[in-house]
Amino acid sequence: VSSFKDTHTLLGSMISLKVEGGWWVLYERNNFTGYQYVIGPGEYNNYGSWMGFNDxxxxxxxxxxxxxxxxxxxxxxxxxxxxxxxxxxxxIKSVQDKWLRQEVQSCKVLEGTWNLYSLPASAETYMKSFSSSIQITAPQTPDNSQRNYQKVKPLPHFNYHR
Incomplete structure (x- = not known):
């Protein structure tokens, strides 16, 4: 399946969602209109898990x-x-799975675009996307302590397929 113009007649309302492969754009309205949500492989227990406004x-x-x-x-x-x-x-789901160091305080994006997360199990706590032309250091928290990145994920370069 590559797309659905109207999922309401097929599914009713969404309670949970599992993406087994690829990246998808979910639309709030029929015919690919309304709010858009880009999701990748994973399990989404409710609309909040993909940062949706409603179900x-x-x-x-x-x-x-x-x-x-x-x-x-x-x-x-x-x-x-x-x-x-x-x-x-x-x-990688957790930096510490691949690296025994306790901290990641800076990084260089050599190729592609990446998301970095402050906690291994969450995209909500702190997420930042970086592209190949940017070199960054981890931002400081309000109490001036260094924030560490715990999870990294490359972003696909894509366009919408019609």
């Missing part, structure tokens, strides 16, 4: 990847891109 999903469309863009990210244990480093080319 109205009336149409959906798969996103086709238009390029085989490589992904590469370099994590550093210290500010200003110094100290031990780890190169990533795929998403």
């Amino acid at each position: 109205c999903v009336r149409s959906c469309r798969i996103i086709r990847n238009v390029s085989l863009w490589p992904y590469k990210l370099m994590l550093y244990e210290r500010l200003n891109f110094v100290g031990q480093s780890l190169e990533l080319t795929e998403s």
Whole structure:
């Protein structure tokens, strides 16, 4: 299935959703209109888990990847891109699963676009997207302590398929 113009007649209202592959755009209204939500592989127990305003999903469309863009990210244990480093080319649920360091204080995006999260199990706590031309250091929290990134995920380069 690549798209549905009207999911209401097929499904009624959405209670939960499981994406087994690919990236999808969910639309609040029929015929691909209204609020849009981009979701990837995973289980979504309710509309809040994909940051939806309500449980109205009336149409959906798969996103086709238009390029085989490589992904590469370099994590550093210290500010200003110094100290031990780890190169990533795929998403990981927890940085500590691949790296025994306690902190990631800076990173360089070498290729692609990446999302970084402050907690392994949540996209809501702190998420930031970075592209290949940006070098960043982890932002400071209100109490001036350094915020650590715990989860990283490459974003696909895509366009909408009609």
